Amino acid sequence: MRDIAGLKAALAGLVLSDDPALLRQKSRDFYWYSPILKQRLDGLAAELWVQPREEAEVLRILTEARARRIPVTVRGGATGNYGQCVPLEGGVLLDMTAMARPLALEDGVLTAQAGARLIDLDLWARERGWELRLWPSTKRSATIGGFVAGGGAGVGGIAHGTLRERGNLLGARVATMQDPPAILELAGEAAAPINRAYGTTGVITALRLPLAPAQAWRDVAVAFPAYGAALRFAAALALSDGIAKKMCATFQPALVPFFRGIADAVPQGQALVLAMIAPSGLLPLAELAREYGGALVAEQETLAAERDPDATPFYEYCWNHTTLQVLKRDRGVTYLQMRFPFEETVAAVEAACALFPDEVWMHTECVRFGGRFTMTALPVIRWRGPERLAEIMAGFEAIGIAIANPHVFTIEEGSGYRRVPGDQLGFKRMTDPLGLLNPGKMRDFDRG
Numbered sequence: 001m002r003d004i005a006g007l008k009a010a011l012a013g014l015v016l017s018d019d020p021a022l023l024r025q026k027s028r029d030f031y032w033y034s035p036i037l038k039q040r041l042d043g044l045a046a047e048l049w050v051q052p053r054e055e056a057e058v059l060r061i062l063t064e065a066r067a068r069r070i071p072v073t074v075r076g077g078a079t080g081n082y083g084q085c086v087p088l089e090g091g092v093l094l095d096m097t098a099m100a101r102p103l104a105l106e107d108g109v110l111t112a113q114a115g116a117r118l119i120d121l122d123l124w125a126r127e128r129g130w131e132l133r134l135w136p137s138t139k140r141s142a143t144i145g146g147f148v149a150g151g152g153a154g155v156g157g158i159a160h161g162t163l164r165e166r167g168n169l170l171g172a173r174v175a176t177m178q179d180p181p182a183i184l185e186l187a188g189e190a191a192a193p194i195n196r197a198y199g200t201t202g203v204i205t206a207l208r209l210p211l212a213p214a215q216a217w218r219d220v221a222v223a224f225p226a227y228g229a230a231l232r233f234a235a236a237l238a239l240s241d242g243i244a245k246k247m248c249a250t251f252q253p254a255l256v257p258f259f260r261g262i263a264d265a266v267p268q269g270q271a272l273v274l275a276m277i278a279p280s281g282l283l284p285l286a287e288l289a290r291e292y293g294g295a296l297v298a299e300q301e302t303l304a305a306e307r308d309p310d311a312t313p314f315y316e317y318c319w320n321h322t323t324l325q326v327l328k329r330d331r332g333v334t335y336l337q338m339r340f341p342f343e344e345t346v347a348a349v350e351a352a353c354a355l356f357p358d359e360v361w362m363h364t365e366c367v368r369f370g371g372r373f374t375m376t377a378l379p380v381i382r383w384r385g386p387e388r389l390a391e392i393m394a395g396f397e398a399i400g401i402a403i404a405n406p407h408v409f410t411i412e413e414g415s416g417y418r419r420v421p422g423d424q425l426g427f428k429r430m431t432d433p434l435g436l437l438n439p440g441k442m443r444d445f446d447r448g
């Protein structure tokens, strides 16, 4: 029997709650995209929600929880997709969103508290001439700590790769579950063990990230009579080094009607490319589109759209927002995460499209990995049960496409090509020997 009442008393003066309705609400993320995870994770909840305001409060919470052997699961914006912040074994839900201050910006390097929302940090940096290199399509609700601990690819990937690229994460302050809990200052590669570790290796309290010079990005939509032309255009755009861009995604025609804000602008039955382009790139982009038989059908200022709660920046049709746009109107679908080969990328996407044409609606994102261009995909999949999903994954893998399975909740099973190099397991043994941080999410950790 866990001493939650004792913990609550020991944390007097902190912002906390044990209200069951609040605990249920705060213990969820977007795992319900996966019918498999929905069945497995529905109903799980923490026993105490605590919202620290400063690093010292984080340490106090960890110290008191450790003394009582009570697990602690960290929560940012709770926009993760694999039940990453769902506490499998109850305990404390440590909500970081009150630690949300930017701390410094010097020589293009941002230091910020981990609970800051990405949109707030980006706006703050922009006022100083800089912008985030990378953000997830959940920029308007996700936190920087959650992005580093749980995500890592997204808008900006076409120019800067993923958060795993050397140089995209410069350092972190991390609170541990050692005896006694302590703060570690990690710089450079030493910070890798907290990267996409789902909060199992420590509580990130602050992060250091390099920025990019700010641009007044334009959202552009280009329609194509056939998906093949859209793919070839996207690949050509990705490799057009003279056109500054932040994003480029392709969509098969079946997905377009689900994009409420722009569907009417796209001729019926046409494929779509959505991109974010610097103003200087608009003319060459229009010329490139013409070469591939495409027509520019919509354009808006990205930053104006993201500041308007009633508007949709085009990146909210991209990355894993594509699945969400479809799920809003059709709950009979789910999705996958795939990476195509670096060579003959477009041919590989077309081969994938030919495999399951009635069940898979293709959506790709242009990205760089290790300096090389390829496309990743988050296709929407008609849900016909776990066996059929496994067949579809095996079919893709058989033609050389890498899969990162989003229907599992452990780091090891789900990361696939997104796995962070380095010894996260060894680091966890040092920072959390009792296995109290988000237990069950690092499969290979043995609590003995």
Ligand SMILES: Cc1cc2nc3c(=O)[nH]c(=O)nc-3n(C[C@H](O)[C@H](O)[C@H](O)COP(=O)(O)OP(=O)(O)OC[C@H]3O[C@@H](n4cnc5c(N)ncnc54)[C@H](O)[C@@H]3O)c2cc1C
Pocket: 029, 030, 073, 074, 075, 076, 077, 078, 079, 080, 081, 084, 085, 096, 114, 115, 135, 136, 137, 138, 141, 142, 143, 144, 145, 146, 147, 148, 149, 150, 151, 152, 153, 154, 155, 197, 198, 199, 200, 202, 203, 204, 205, 319, 320, 321, 324, 438
């Ligand atoms: C519609 C939609 C679109 C998405 N698009 C993208 C995308 O483009 N790219 C992408 O990478 N992801 C994407 N995601 C997944 C998710 O939105 C991102 O990974 C996001 O950055 C998570 O941030 P969060 O604050 O919501 O984290 P949470 O969901 O709260 O947490 C994520 C994980 O990080 C841990 N964590 C959170 N904060 C800390 C901390 N301070 N210290 C230690 N651990 C912590 C949590 O325990 C959990 O394991 C998408 C999800 C949805 C629903």
